[in-house]
């Protein structure tokens with residue numbers, strides 16, 4: 308998965324240490340990030356190259372990672388590229404994970420530039436990763452929205468669905484954000500009922516992952532259809548189609564960055580199909 312970049316290499320420890328020459332700079336412009344070099348494996352700038360105002364965000368392999376402040380016109384030799392696309396395709400897993408996690412922080416800092424309670428300009432906390440209102444004391448932490456994703460089975464079949472916005476042939480699993488007052492297991496059951504009109508049982512936790520693409524924490528589950536009737540009733544505002552697939556019919560995941568692929572491969576392996 309996208310966060311699997313080796314043991315101990317990502318550290319979100321808070322720091323006020325100023326950037327030094329070789330530290331990495333993350334300069335976002337909306338959803339784009341400033342890079343240089345190779346088209347397929349671009350590099351991030353280092354502080355010594357640009358010397359711009361910045362603040363610490365995290366460490367990768369002990370190296371400081373800093374967020375560039377303000378929008379920068381791309382200096383000669385640099386260019387802006389789409390950050391989510393880079394994170395999905397970059398051959399270096401550490402760069403990919405750092406870029407999407409930095410984007411999550413960048414979006415949050417911009418969305419919390421003003422206090423949601425009194426409207427004053429906020430400031431970065433000097434003691435933790437938070438935005439603080441100097442007037443009313445409101446504290447805002449990074450936005451992380453829990454969401455569940457569930458591999459629902461009926462006998463040896465797996466339920467897969469295609470979102471209205473996905474191209475034909477690209478299937479996913481039933482997923483959705485947790486609502487107030489809910490346990491994760493309740494979210495699993497509600498989403499199954501809302502999206503495809505079925506009741507599920509034997510909800511079992513699998514794994515979870517940070518998913519900076521949508522500011523979420525994806526919590527993966529397996530569950531079983533709680534009926535002999537496999538009829539599906541689609542929520543047409545969300546889904547274009549949904550079907551029960553046999554192990555041989557299940558499309559193999561296109562990459563290994565998401566918990567979606569982990570869930571599908573676990574299901575396939577349980578049915579004797581080896582992971583590629």
Ligand SMILES: [Zn+2]
Pocket residue numbers: 422423424425426427440441442443444445
């Ligand atoms: Zn305030």
